[in-house]
Amino acid sequence: MDLFSAAVLGVVQGLTEFLPVSSSGHLILARAFFGWDPGRFGIPFDAACHVGTLLAVLAYFRADVAQLITAAPGALSGRDGEWERLGRLIIVGTIPVVIAGGLFGDQIEAQIRTPLVVAINLVIGGVGLIWVERIGRQTRDANSLGYGEALAIGIAQAAALAPGLSRSGSTLMVSMFQGLRRDTAARFVFLMSLPAVFAVAIKETYELSKVGMDGVPMTLMAVGLIVSAVVGYVTVKYFLRYLAGHSLAGFAFYRFALAAVTFGWLLMRQG
Numbered sequence: 001m002d003l004f005s006a007a008v009l010g011v012v013q014g015l016t017e018f019l020p021v022s023s024s025g026h027l028i029l030a031r032a033f034f035g036w037d038p039g040r041f042g043i044p045f046d047a048a049c050h051v052g053t054l055l056a057v058l059a060y061f062r063a064d065v066a067q068l069i070t071a072a073p074g075a076l077s078g079r080d081g082e083w084e085r086l087g088r089l090i091i092v093g094t095i096p097v098v099i100a101g102g103l104f105g106d107q108i109e110a111q112i113r114t115p116l117v118v119a120i121n122l123v124i125g126g127v128g129l130i131w132v133e134r135i136g137r138q139t140r141d142a143n144s145l146g147y148g149e150a151l152a153i154g155i156a157q158a159a160a161l162a163p164g165l166s167r168s169g170s171t172l173m174v175s176m177f178q179g180l181r182r183d184t185a186a187r188f189v190f191l192m193s194l195p196a197v198f199a200v201a202i203k204e205t206y207e208l209s210k211v212g213m214d215g216v217p218m219t220l221m222a223v224g225l226i227v228s229a230v231v232g233y234v235t236v237k238y239f240l241r242y243l244a245g246h247s248l249a250g251f252a253f254y255r256f257a258l259a260a261v262t263f264g265w266l267l268m269r270q271g
Contacts, residue, residue, distance in 0.1 A: 005034070006045070006223040013049040013224070014056065014231025017197075018190065018239055020129060020169030020251045021258075023053075025118040028163055029262060032115050048221040049228040050201040056232030057194055064191060082143060086191075092147050093154035094195045100158035101199065113163050119262035121164025126255035128173045129248045136176035142188040149178050153189065157196060167193060172248065182243040190236065 012030055016023035027046075058065055067083045068075075068090070075087030145153075156170040168189060175185035 002217065002220055003223055006220040007227050009045070010049060010052065010224040010227025011231050013053060014228040014233075015235050016166075017053040017228075017232055018057075018168055018235045020125070020166050020172055020248060021255055022118070022122065022125070022160075022164045022166035022169065024113070025122060025164035025166070028113055028118050029115055029258070033265065045221055045224050047201060048225040050197060052225040052228030053232040054194070054197045054201055055225075055229045056236060057190055057197065059229075060233055060236045061187075061191060061194075064187075065194070068191070086143070089142075089145055089147065089150040089188075090192045090195070093150040093157065093192045096151065096154040096158035097161070097196050098199070100161055101196075101203075105161070105203075108161050108163075115262050115266060117162070118164035119259040119266070121162055122255040122259040122262070125165050125169045125173075126252035126259070129169060129252040129255075132173045132176045133247050133249055137179040138176060138181045140179040140181065140184070142180060142184050145178070145180070145188070150192075152178070153192065157189075157192070167196070169251070182246075182248070183240055186240055186243050 009027060009030060012026045013023055016026045068087050071081060071083035071087050074081060074084040075091070153171050153174050156174040157167055159165060160167040160170040168186070171189035171192065172182070172185050175189060176182060180188070
């Protein structure tokens with residue numbers, strides 16, 4: 001049963017890390033709905049799953065990542081160029097989540113990772129997706145972004161530390177509000193997510209070093225890492241294709257449905 005649970009949580013992480021539906025919210029709800037032991041699927045398992053999704057993005061965008069690494073010295077020195085400028089935009093967009101995570105990360109972990117908070121944020125994010133689909137012009141490419149616009153996308157990424165909002169959902173919404181096409185926006189926000197996902201993996205690995213590995217089932221961690229990596233890669237690939245010609249409204253309605261189920265589950269528990 002533990003291996004099955006690990007595989008399910010790996011699938012949930014791989015799918016929802018990139019879809020605009022909130023990976024942290026889904027993991028919280030999955031554990032709550034099914035009563036899975038957070039001690040058995042805690043920090044070590046979360047770290048493994050985040051490493052899996054990080055590997056998925058690195059594998060899919062390997063050519064882009066190689067270009068960004070090559071252009072890094074020029075980006076830091078202010079050199080002009082497509083990849084140098086993109087690197088600077090990613091740096092600017094990463095600043096808010098670094099600050100927010102450093103200042104409020106522990107409070108978020110301790111106080112608001114609850115099913116009720118997730119349900120409320122699912123509704124808020126769903127309304128935002130429908131709203132931006134109606135008003136977004138969707139005519140721009142990412143290379144036309146200014147640094148202030150990249151900072152705004154970064155603030156949305158920082159806000160998505162709250163479970164249920166979704167990193168990809170929040171950043172896509174702000175990108176599309178600024179006129180980016182869905183597919184172009186998704187490519188930019190996925191690349192911009194790399195430092196944040198890497199930081200999460202490092203943080204959880206550090207936390208793991210403090211609590212130790214005694215009693216941690218390595219098989220469960222391996223299953224979580226592999227499943228989340230494979231599912232994450234497939235999700236990124238087909239989600240980008242989907243966005244080229246489809247609305248995000250379907251994900252908004254899914255969020256509403258999941259929020260309704262969560263509210264109902266909470267009421268039943270109180271009854």
